[in-house]
Amino acid sequence: SQSAISNNNSVSLAIIQLRDKANGIYKMKIQSTALFALALAASTNAFAPVAKGSSSSALSALAGGLDLPDIEAELKYKPGQADTAFAKRFGHLVGAEVKTVGDAFADFTKELGFSVNALYKNMVTDIVGTTHLIVVNARFQQDAVWSLGMLTALDLLLKNYPEPEVGEKIVTSLFKSVGLDEAKIRAEAKSIEEWAAGKTKEDVEKALSGEDPSSPLGAIVAGIKEDEFWMYSRYFGIGMVKVMDLVGIEMDKDEVYPIMEDWMKGKLGKSHLSACNDSDLYFKIKGKLDMMETMMKEIEIREKKRMAERLEAKAEAALNAAEREEKMKQEIAAEEQEKRERVEAE
Numbered sequence: 001s002q003s004a005i006s007n008n009n010s011v012s013l014a015i016i017q018l019r020d021k022a023n024g025i026y027k028m029k030i031q032s033t034a035l036f037a038l039a040l041a042a043s044t045n046a047f048a049p050v051a052k053g054s055s056s057s058a059l060s061a062l063a064g065g066l067d068l069p070d071i072e073a074e075l076k077y078k079p080g081q082a083d084t085a086f087a088k089r090f091g092h093l094v095g096a097e098v099k100t101v102g103d104a105f106a107d108f109t110k111e112l113g114f115s116v117n118a119l120y121k122n123m124v125t126d127i128v129g130t131t132h133l134i135v136v137n138a139r140f141q142q143d144a145v146w147s148l149g150m151l152t153a154l155d156l157l158l159k160n161y162p163e164p165e166v167g168e169k170i171v172t173s174l175f176k177s178v179g180l181d182e183a184k185i186r187a188e189a190k191s192i193e194e195w196a197a198g199k200t201k202e203d204v205e206k207a208l209s210g211e212d213p214s215s216p217l218g219a220i221v222a223g224i225k226e227d228e229f230w231m232y233s234r235y236f237g238i239g240m241v242k243v244m245d246l247v248g249i250e251m252d253k254d255e256v257y258p259i260m261e262d263w264m265k266g267k268l269g270k271s272h273l274s275a276c277n278d279s280d281l282y283f284k285i286k287g288k289l290d291m292m293e294t295m296m297k298e299i300e301i302r303e304k305k306r307m308a309e310r311l312e313a314k315a316e317a318a319l320n321a322a323e324r325e326e327k328m329k330q331e332i333a334a335e336e337q338e339k340r341e342r343v344e345a346e
Helices: 002-042 054-063 068-075 085-093 101-112 121-135 144-158 164-177 182-196 201-208 216-226 234-246 253-267 273-345
Strands: none
Touching: 101 121, 101 164, 121 144, 121 164, 121 234, 144 164, 144 182, 144 216, 144 234, 144 273, 164 182, 182 216, 182 234, 201 216, 201 234, 201 253, 234 253, 234 273, 253 273
16 A cells, blocks of 8 residues: 555656646747747837837746736837937838849849840949949938949949940949939049049048038038938948049058048048958959959960961061062073073074
């Protein structure tokens, strides 16, 4: 009887342990579901309001106590209606139709009407895609420095395109496919180039510091400093590099990097990291393209030299043939004269 009682106690203990284990697993599942819901709510939309108490809800879930009203509050957001400066400025764009990268490239292909050279195809595809993504961003604002950088980048990448007229058509098709006005871009870039002509580094830094608001660069700087949501993009950084080139700064990445850092961080009050990285990338690509251009010129020179040698050999062969023909004519004439003289002597 004692052994039976002992067996019953063991069975009861085992049942209790299994029940506690099942409750623990169920509790962990509920906690995981709650945490997933919180993570989903936090990453859904940039316009979503951040509800108070979200961190306390997460801590409560981790502690084992689930506060369902707080979780529901996290999920009941309305895009573009958060009580923030960003949502108030850009909230009206919620639900706006935005052209995809695929649509932009389809428009580019249709506008171009040619097949892009195989060596340039990946590069052109990347330019169309990245430019489109920059332009459709709600924070994007076109300015003269950006336009200058855009044209500088395109000139660097396409200056050795095998068919120059197709290269020009690529640029025009790019601007049309992303909804940009080529004439406006060229006019803005020219205004900065004309202003920077004859200027020094100190003149540019005065404009960047706001001491010359009447200049084209000064007006751009004022707008950048006033806009807390101003968006940097790669072509703005390349435009700054071009301005450095126009005022006589040595075009070397080690020289440009500290100046770019000072201009972006010190003068504009914006992060310099992306701009400095883009300037390094610009010089890296420029170095490779310059090396490729040098190699192509060397190949062209060698080919021209070989062609000249072949033409010279052909000319010499033709001259020798002409001399042999003339000599043969003289010999034939001499033989005929000799025959006539023998006939006359007989």
